[in-house]
Amino acid sequence: MKSIFNKHIIQKITVVLLLLVSTASMAQDKKKELEAKRQRLQKEIQLINKLIRKNTSKTKFIVEDVQSLNHKIRVKRDLIKVMNRQTNLLTSQINNNIKKIAQLRDDLTKLKADYAEMIRKTYKSRSEQSRLMFLLSSESFLQAYKRVQYMKQYTDYRKKQGEAIVIRTKELQELNKTYSGQKKEKEVLITENRKVQKELEKEKKVQNEMLTSLRKDKNKYAAQVRKKQQQADEIDRQIDKIIRDAIASSNKKAGKTTTSKTYALTPEAKAIGNSFAANKGKHIWPVAEGTKVRGYGNYRDVVNPNVTRVSNGVIIATNQGEIVRAVYKGEITRIFTTKKGVKCVLIRHGSYFTTYFGLKSVSVKTGDKVSTKQQIGTMFTNESTGKTELKFTVFKNTTRLNPETWLYRM
Incomplete structure (x- = not known):
């Protein structure tokens, strides 16, 4: 049986885990940065709307209205770009999580099968007499010592397999929860993006009408x-x-x-x-x-x-x-x-x-x-x-x- 304490394997697993954590952290930072930008642009649009409402009844120059509308359109375009980037980032994260969920399910299936096989073997040789005979049949003290170590290692391995199943199950539950949240978040972003795009199309139409009026004189x-x-x-x-x-x-x-x-x-x-x-x-x-x-x-x-x-x-x-x-x-x-x-x-x-x-x-x-x-x-x-x-x-x-x-x- 291969040792579960193989140092080289543990080091490789540690490196992989660190890379995963680092990648997830960078993605989270990017997500926060984009969300902060989106909120700033939304706040700016709210201010522009407030200023336009106050100014509309007072302005005597259509050129002023066009400039205000142009500014609003520019900011909305920036907002759409940011939301598109947010949606793309979420899509990437969702796809990665789908792969992770599939891998975790596969790992769990293998772990459970392996664990079930160990339980079956343990049940067959569960008696103390069987263990004692296993030791007494040793040809030398060194072999007996190795068999004691093997039984201890096997017991530890079985315990760790059980713990691994619990951990993987919990990871899968958390990942499913994250995946579900990301899907909802993406749906909200797509809905908001469509709404802003419709508003933008209407404003561009008004802008064109204003420009046509200006170009006449x-x-x-x-x-x-x-x-x-x-x-x-x-x-x-x-x-x-x-x-x-x-x-x-x-x-x-x-x-x-x-x-x-x-x-x-x-x-x-x-x-x-x-x-x-x-x-x-x-x-x-x-x-x-x-x-x-x-x-x-x-x-x-x-x-x-x-x-x-x-x-x-x-x-x-x-x-x-x-x-x-x-x-x-x-x-x-x-x-x-x-x-x-x-x-x-x-x-x-x-x-x-x-x-x-x-x-x-x-x-x-x-x-x-x-x-x-x-x-x-x-x-x-x-x-x-x-x-x-x-x-x-x-x-x-x-x-x-x-x-x-x-x-x-x-």
Whole structure:
């Protein structure tokens, strides 16, 4: 009889078990990551719906409605992608579990058959006299010793076989339970996915109707876009000038050339700048609740896809009266107000700047030191469009940076 304590076999089994546990753990982590993404996207869609409901009755510009709908469609597409990935992962796990269940059932059948055979043999030789005769018939003491060890080993093996059957039975029950839960989870995901896809098709139909309406009056649309672009460009020019002036003033105080495009930093300011840079991708959003409606960089025009436009920051839609907060500690460099009463706050973090445009009221003043998450003001709502949007930008000295790479999960 082969020894059940074969060290080599035990090591191989241990390695296989560790690999299975590791694979299961990685799959579980991926599942949690996808579920977290799904919940974030669902929450974002809820916010978009709430903002659209509030704005619909106020907007006078169909282009604003199209942009809102475009954003909602993009987020829903992302949600569908995530749910498809979740469904695929569950399908893979279900298929693996089906194989495991089949293997466990096969193992159990063999274990039970083996165990039944051992019980039968034990029953035949159950008497103490048979055992004693087995020992007494030994030709030497060494053979008798080996037979004692054999009987002990056989008894232990039978006990372990019984325990293995119990363990395998329990594993099979747990696996069946997991398999059943995964099937239900997959069914729920598929149902939700179909629902979102139907909503998406309806929204795309409405979007096409809006675009058709806009394209009928291209001149009116072009005028609206041109006016908005001029306003945005003017704000950008003001921000650029403020930063250049602040750098020049700092260099003048430090006795350096005022034509330099980089800040003359004190040791304290340098430390803040290094700390700001070290937290790239981890900075809080400038509002507690918001959704990114436009990213940084080039984007296609909503009506004419052949036309490319540029966004110098990120646009975040949020609730009316939402509190605006500093994304990191720093110093208020400048506050200015447009002709329409919209305010902008610039915060310096060493050689870095963050700007917050779209405020109605400001609760800080130039020169104030602010901490991370500190309130700097409240949001402005455009009466014409009903929208409450913050334009957030990041600079290093005079160079614009992509804010999406600096904020957490943007």
